[in-house]
Amino acid sequence: MKKNVGPDGKRAYYVPPDIIVPSHPLDPLTPDEVLLAVKICKQLRPGCVFASVALHEPDKETVLKFRPGDDIDRKVFTVLHDHSQDQTFEMILNIAIEHNDEAPSSSSKPAPLRPPRPQTLSEREEQVTNYSVVGNELASLKHIPDVQPRIMPHEYYAVEKLLLENTDFLRALEKRGITDATLVKADPWSVGYFTEEDHPSRRLTRPLLFLKRTEKSNEYNCPIEGLSPLIDLNRMEVIRVDDYRSPPVPEDATDWKEAWKTSPLPQLKPYKILQPEGPSFRLDGYHLMWDKWDMRLGFSPREGVILHLISFFDATKSELRPVIYRASLSEMVVPYGNPLPPHYRKNAFDIGEDGIGANLNSLKGNCDCIGAAAFIDVHMADSDGDCVTIPRAICVHEEDYGVLWKHTDFRTEKSSLRRGRRLVVSSFTTVANYDYGFNWHFYQDGTIEFENVLTGILSAQVLSGIGSAKYGTPVGSNIIATNHQHFLAVRLNMMVDGVHNSIHEVNSETSHPSDINMMKNAFVATTHQIKTEKDSGRICNQASARHWLVTNPSKHNKWGSEVGYVLEPGANVLPFAHPDAPIMKRAPFLAKHVWATQYHPDMKYIAGDYPNQAPKEKGGITEWIDGDRSLDNEDVVLWYTFGVAHFPRPEDWPIMPSVRAGMRLRPYGFFDENPCMDVAPPPCEDTGERRDEPKAKL
Numbered sequence: 272m273k274k275n276v277g278p279d280g281k282r283a284y285y286v287p288p289d290i291i292v293p294s295h296p297l298d299p300l301t302p303d304e305v306l307l308a309v310k311i312c313k314q315l316r317p318g319c320v321f322a323s324v325a326l327h328e329p330d331k332e333t334v335l336k337f338r339p340g341d342d343i344d345r346k347v348f349t350v351l352h353d354h355s356q357d358q359t360f361e362m363i364l365n366i367a368i369e370h371n372d373e374a375p376s377s378s379s380k381p382a383p384l385r386p387p388r389p390q391t392l393s394e395r396e397e398q399v400t401n402y403s404v405v406g407n408e409l410a411s412l413k414h415i416p417d418v419q420p421r422i423m424p425h426e427y428y429a430v431e432k433l434l435l436e437n438t439d440f441l442r443a444l445e446k447r448g449i450t451d452a453t454l455v456k457a458d459p460w461s462v463g464y465f466t467e468e469d470h471p472s473r474r475l476t477r478p479l480l481f482l483k484r485t486e487k488s489n490e491y492n493c494p495i496e497g498l499s500p501l502i503d504l505n506r507m508e509v510i511r512v513d514d515y516r517s518p519p520v521p522e523d524a525t526d527w528k529e530a531w532k533t534s535p536l537p538q539l540k541p542y543k544i545l546q547p548e549g550p551s552f553r554l555d556g557y558h559l560m561w562d563k564w565d566m567r568l569g570f571s572p573r574e575g576v577i578l579h580l581i582s583f584f585d586a587t588k589s590e591l592r593p594v595i596y597r598a599s600l601s602e603m604v605v606p607y608g609n610p611l612p613p614h615y616r617k618n619a620f621d622i623g624e625d626g627i628g629a630n631l632n633s634l635k636g637n638c639d640c641i642g643a644a645a646f647i648d649v650h651m652a653d654s655d656g657d658c659v660t661i662p663r664a665i666c667v668h669e670e671d672y673g674v675l676w677k678h679t680d681f682r683t684e685k686s687s688l689r690r691g692r693r694l695v696v697s698s699f700t701t702v703a704n705y706d707y708g709f710n711w712h713f714y715q716d717g718t719i720e721f722e723n724v725l726t727g728i729l730s731a732q733v734l735s736g737i738g739s740a741k742y743g744t745p746v747g748s749n750i751i752a753t754n755h756q757h758f759l760a761v762r763l764n765m766m767v768d769g770v771h772n773s774i775h776e777v778n779s780e781t782s783h784p785s786d787i788n789m790m791k792n793a794f795v796a797t798t799h800q801i802k803t804e805k806d807s808g809r810i811c812n813q814a815s816a817r818h819w820l821v822t823n824p825s826k827h828n829k830w831g832s833e834v835g836y837v838l839e840p841g842a843n844v845l846p847f848a849h850p851d852a853p854i855m856k857r858a859p860f861l862a863k864h865v866w867a868t869q870y871h872p873d874m875k876y877i878a879g880d881y882p883n884q885a886p887k888e889k890g891g892i893t894e895w896i897d898g899d900r901s902l903d904n905e906d907v908v909l910w911y912t913f914g915v916a917h918f919p920r921p922e923d924w925p926i927m928p929s930v931r932a933g934m935r936l937r938p939y940g941f942f943d944e945n946p947c948m949d950v951a952p953p954p955c956e957d958t959g960e961r962r963d964e965p966k967a968k969l
């Protein structure tokens with residue numbers, strides 16, 4: 272999360288016009304709730320910085336029983352770090368804000384409180400103190416030993432300032448011909464864990480360094496090779512400066528922001544999406560409805576966009592049927608493949624070490640989202656405890672998706688066709704050099720798709736002449752882009768037609784020759800039920816078209832089968848790091864594509880709550896499955912990890928065209944028949960008249 276800076280150099284805040292009252296237990300925190308939680312935390316633990324302030328989601332039973340107009344109890348989960356003592360605390364607060372003059376409306380969309388929101392931070396804090404605080408007692412306070420929370424925004428800026436004052440660092444720059452240290456940009460990366468020196472008893476970083484020669488040049492295209500300061504972030508001091516090698520800094524790359532101006536070809540003509548009657552979706556607060564889909568949108572600084580209570584209206588049953596209780600991103604790990612220092616340390620946990628929600632972009636209409644789009648702001652605390660709003664952080668819009676279904680009767684030359692459309696819930700985050708898009712797609716046939724978009728700038732290094740070219744691809748003058756992988760774990764708390772589900776692995780299998788299979792062409796789908804957690808570590812297999820089916824044993828379709836949804840993997844890979852590599856100890860979940868656990872509200876992060884500097888996974892998936900709890904007709908969570916192997920191309924430099932990866936969930940026996948037959952025909956529907964030019968006879 273970056274601080275918004277105004278023209279006077281001071282922080283500027285985007286302030287919405289009204290004070291919004293939560294209308295549902297899963298609504299993200301309002302600015303008022305953020306400020307109130309911070310105020311209470313500062314009273315209870317003064318001197319701490321804020322790694323996270325987010326909604327503490329209520330228990331599932333409370334959520335499922337909630338009806339509009341019911342009382343809403345709000346809890347806030349905070350992660351605090353005391354720099355002076357190097358201690359990390361988790362605090363849960365019971366809070367409620369009640370206006371002195373006007374009670375909230377009991378309708379599903381409460382009227383905004385009056386007067387309008389004040390325009391300055393001091394006035395905002397005064398406004399909060401004018402509310403009567405009900406039940407703001409401490410629910411829990413825990414010291415979490417031997418962990419480090421994520422790297423925070425204020426530390427980014429402090430590291431750059433600190434290095435400017437270090438003589439060893441300045442001498443190392445001069446050796447590389449850099450005399451103006453203010454042109455050097457430093458991106459703090461976690462040290463990971465490779466030796467006892469990296470133990471989380473100290474809060475450490477080894478920043479990657481870049482040279483920004485001019486305002487127009489991009490620093491990530493000019494890496495400073497072999498220079499690795501070790502910094503204690505608590506003491507804010509440089510422990511030492513490791514200088515492994517000092518090849519010259521490369522020249523600037525092509526100015527990719529202005530390259531279009533010199534193109535010899537004309538640009539494509541404007542392409543506009545017009546929806547004169549507006550969008551087909553309805554967004555009521557965080558409640559999103561489109562076609563037959565119904566869900567609630569959520570947010571956390573760590574996970575980014577969260578989807579709750581995803582349901583589909585079955586027109587044949589006149590029933591809103593649940594599919595997923597909660598869908599979110601659990602972790603994203605990016606391991607690099609260069610063994611030279613400091614590059615072997617590049618094993619980013621972008622969710623646990625940084626936070627994708629805290630780094631969301633402000634999206635733009637007709638740029639990030641095309642058509643009649645709706646945007647949602649998100650609110651959080653920065654490390655100082657100030658409430659920061661990212662405007663337009665989440666986008667909702669529709670996209671044409673070609674032919675939904677079609678058939679032409681060759682005898683009559685009559686055709687039936689329906690155009691398909693999909694709903695998109697999207698966001699974009701920037702983590703240093705890389706940019707990631709996260710798109711949830713919802714289709715009219717009941718399919719759910721998650722798509723990860725990878726773009727931005729490759730993490731490059733200067734060719735040093737000692738074999739480093741072997742571990743990357745030359746992309747510029749004396750520059751190689753390092754081989755690496757991206758892994759993203761999706762957490763799916765399934766609720767297929769009810770809370771209790773079972774999980775099955777399905778493989779295709781060739782039938783043995785027999786009296787029936789005399790032509791040896793037969794094949795079948797074989798099903799293996801994953802009955803316990805220890806049986807759940809599974810790997811994709813294209814050779815058998817392997818997929819995973821989540822069913823509800825107590826619900827059956829018209830044909831007698833258990834209703835279900837199938838997880839269909841897309842392209843996938845496993846880690847290329849050695850099984851004994853440190854990254855595999857810290858992220859053992861990468862060894863399998865699919866895991867399953869019985870639901871527990873505290874099990875959200877597949878690599879553990881605090882992966883920063885963790886020697887090994889602590890409180891993650893491999894510990895959870897040791898419980899070997901039943902997955903048979905239980906409340907289950909499906910964890911799917913997909914990976915991309917990135918052997919960079921010259922075409923990926925100096926900025927990378929988007930690469931897409933993901934997975935799909937499709938109904939499998941969930942409906943009795945095609946659920947989108949009731950879609951109206953487009954204006955071009957064939958009337959049955961013969962074409963002007965009949966088909967040539969063969």
